Amino acid sequence: MIINHPKLGPRDAAEFTILGDASMLNRPDWQADNADDEFYTYVYLRDNPAGLHRELWFHEQGDRSWLVVTRDTITHDVVDVSLASNVALAAKSKKVTKTLNTKKTREKLKSKGQNR
Amino acid sequence: MIFKSLVNSIIPSDLMSKSSGKLHSSVLQQKKSFSLLQCLQQSNFIVGHVIARVDMRYSIWSLINQALTGNQGWKPAWREPEPKKNYQIIIIGGGGHGLATAFYLASRYGMSNIAVLEKGWIGSGNIGRNTTIIRSNYLLDGNEPFYEESLKLWEGLEQDLNYNAMISQRGIINLYHSDSQRDAYVRRGNAMRLHGADAKLLKLEQLRNMCPFLDFENARFPVMGGLLQARAGTARHDAVAWGYARAADQRGVDIIQNCEVTDFIIKDGACVGVKTSRGTITAGKVGVAVAGSTSRVMAKAGLRLPIESHVLQAFVSEGLKPVIPGVITFGAGHFYISQSDKGGLVFGGNIDGYNSYAQRGNLPVFEDVCQSGMAIMPMIGRARILRNWGGIMDMSMDGSPIIDKTPIDQLFLNAGWCYGGFKATPASGLCFAHLLARDEPHEVAKKLRLDRFRCGAMLDERGAGAQPNLH
Numbered sequence: 001m002i003i004n005h006p007k008l009g010p011r012d013a014a015e016f017t018i019l020g021d022a023s024m025l026n027r028p029d030w031q032a033d034n035a036d037d038e039f040y041t042y043v044y045l046r047d048n049p050a051g052l053h054r055e056l057w058f059h060e061q062g063d064r065s066w067l068v069v070t071r072d073t074i075t076h077d078v079v080d081v082s083l084a085s086n087v088a089l090a091a092k093s094k095k096v097t098k099t100l101n102t103k104k105t106r107e108k109l110k111s112k113g114q115n116r
Numbered sequence: 117m118i119f120k121s122l123v124n125s126i127i128p129s130d131l132m133s134k135s136s137g138k139l140h141s142s143v144l145q146q147k148k149s150f151s152l153l154q155c156l157q158q159s160n161f162i163v164g165h166v167i168a169r170v171d172m173r174y175s176i177w178s179l180i181n182q183a184l185t186g187n188q189g190w191k192p193a194w195r196e197p198e199p200k201k202n203y204q205i206i207i208i209g210g211g212g213h214g215l216a217t218a219f220y221l222a223s224r225y226g227m228s229n230i231a232v233l234e235k236g237w238i239g240s241g242n243i244g245r246n247t248t249i250i251r252s253n254y255l256l257d258g259n260e261p262f263y264e265e266s267l268k269l270w271e272g273l274e275q276d277l278n279y280n281a282m283i284s285q286r287g288i289i290n291l292y293h294s295d296s297q298r299d300a301y302v303r304r305g306n307a308m309r310l311h312g313a314d315a316k317l318l319k320l321e322q323l324r325n326m327c328p329f330l331d332f333e334n335a336r337f338p339v340m341g342g343l344l345q346a347r348a349g350t351a352r353h354d355a356v357a358w359g360y361a362r363a364a365d366q367r368g369v370d371i372i373q374n375c376e377v378t379d380f381i382i383k384d385g386a387c388v389g390v391k392t393s394r395g396t397i398t399a400g401k402v403g404v405a406v407a408g409s410t411s412r413v414m415a416k417a418g419l420r421l422p423i424e425s426h427v428l429q430a431f432v433s434e435g436l437k438p439v440i441p442g443v444i445t446f447g448a449g450h451f452y453i454s455q456s457d458k459g460g461l462v463f464g465g466n467i468d469g470y471n472s473y474a475q476r477g478n479l480p481v482f483e484d485v486c487q488s489g490m491a492i493m494p495m496i497g498r499a500r501i502l503r504n505w506g507g508i509m510d511m512s513m514d515g516s517p518i519i520d521k522t523p524i525d526q527l528f529l530n531a532g533w534c535y536g537g538f539k540a541t542p543a544s545g546l547c548f549a550h551l552l553a554r555d556e557p558h559e560v561a562k563k564l565r566l567d568r569f570r571c572g573a574m575l576d577e578r579g580a581g582a583q584p585n586l587h
């Protein structure tokens with residue numbers, strides 16, 4: 001398998017180690033009321049699809065970056081590769097805008113006089 | 117072959133047709149001195165037919181009878197029935213575990229009206245792809261009694277099934293390469309013995325006598341000794357599937373091949389049947405034993421599981437004279453090897469490590485496995501590898517299996533076998549049958565629960581944590 005590294009170009013998959021499902025980037029909130037349920041799901045349950053799978057690979061024998069690789073588990077074709085840091089950042093900013101946009105947070109912020 | 121050699125031993129070879137191995141009837145008629153043989157043939161024919169009519173039992177009589185009648189009378193080992201509209205119990209998956217479950221349901225729990233639904237042909241999954249090692253050298257309380265029960269069942273299996281599964285208790289040796297590893301093996305051996313299994317620690321000299329070909333002076337991983345389980349060994353993997361299939365079929369189980377389950381019928385939180393490529397079939401209970409396809413199949417029932425599917429490869433060399441006495445495993449890498457009765461070296465190592473449903477692996481693992489082999493037995497370096505393949509395994513989050521109810525009533529799960537489910541086949545079948553028949557876990561499978569990941573009662577032999585590709 002060849003992984004097309006966003007910065008280094010095509011690299012042999014043997015240079016990498018794989019951690020598993022990229023859902024591991026979405027760590028649940030440990031202070032939430034349902035944190036135990038959320039963490040059970042996060043740590044143990046997997047979609048394990050036959051087909052496209054987003055997964056975390058570590059370029060151990062290269063630039064030691066973490067990548068999110070989208071790969072077909074039936075054919076082993078790698079269809080998309082991005083830096084995990086970018087994926088995580090994008091998810092974070094999305095989450096922040098989402099929280100800011102929910103009515104409840106807006107009201108909460110308003111009552112505290114923090115509305116922007 | 118067996119039949120041929122049997123005939124050869126009874127009848128001078130010049131009376132045999134060279135091409136077909138059949139008796140020349142003309143020769144028999146010409147030579148009066150063979151009237152005795154004719155009598156024998158006649159009487160065997162009659163005896164054989166009586167036996168055949170009873171249940172087509174395989175025996176020395178059926179062998180002789182068939183040998184003397186040109187092997188024309190062998191019947192298919194199981195029927196090819198059309199699926200009925202309804203069954204008491206449906207087992208999904210005609211691998212070793214599904215077939216064994218059906219057999220024990222019929223033979224030990226007195227159930228009839230059972231179907232095994234297989235999407236391809238029986239033996240097409242991991243049961244026909246593994247490296248055939250059977251053993252019970254586990255450490256944990258939740259596992260060892262289960263695998264020991266399995267090994268006991270293996271010991272009587274050929275008689276139970278009336279089928280030659282070529283079970284050979286040639287022993288397994290786990291090599292150790294450091295003091296701490298020896299201590300760990302001593303602990304494991306003691307745990308095994310506490311559960312009634314056999315284990316023996318081999319000192320260097322004993323090991324040298326048994327396996328002089330090992331690279332004892334290896335600079336990096338010197339071989340210091342081994343843990344021997346003498347009752348472990350190998351079995352002919354597809355014969356296990358065929359034997360269970362035939363024995364289950366004889367007890368009325370319908371084995372339905374080319375029948376893929378595409379959906380579950382769930383009413384009021386209970387599973388009442390399945391949709392298949394051959395129509396809808398209703399059932400009182402449904403048991404799922406689909407190994408590498410577990411997540412795919414259970415997703416149809418809306419369940420997400422603590423399982424990932426990974427590919428494991430196996431390798432077979434050209435046939436060699438007997439060189440490796442039993443099963444040998446490398447303690448400092450992942451490598452295991454045995455020699456088949458045909459002479460091929462059968463070996464394997466690590467899983468590839470990435471999720472896969474492809475039933476084939478990649479070359480880096482090929483290289484890694486061969487390097488590990490060379491590290492302990494350089495003598496195999498000149499053997500040519502003839503074949504290599506992969507199978508899809510249901511790797512669980514703690515490396516141990518699950519035999520349990522599911523959150524959906526009347527839907528039961530048998531999964532998480534990782535790369536060690538072949539040895540488990542008999543006990544897995546027995547315990548799954550017990551659960552299906554009695555609605556409660558078998559004594560030795562009590563800890564193989566689905567909810568252990570939620571409540572923390574993990575069975576992590578390796579201590580590797582919740583990462584399937586490390587188990």
Ligand SMILES: Cc1cc2nc3c(=O)[nH]c(=O)nc-3n(C[C@H](O)[C@H](O)[C@H](O)COP(=O)(O)OP(=O)(O)OC[C@H]3O[C@@H](n4cnc5c(N)ncnc54)[C@H](O)[C@@H]3O)c2cc1C
Nearest residue numbers: 209211212213235241242243246247249377507537538539
């Ligand atoms: C290369 C390799 C080496 C191994 N070596 C060993 C070893 O040395 N010792 C050991 O103990 N174990 C070993 N194993 C593991 C062992 O083979 C498996 O754990 C075990 O065979 C799994 O159980 P099974 O036989 O029921 O699986 P399978 O034979 O895979 O049976 C599952 C069946 O379910 C069917 N199925 C899937 N989906 C559906 C559907 N929707 N509808 C109907 N049917 C369906 C499949 O077609 C398949 O036939 C090895 C595995 C591999 C791949």
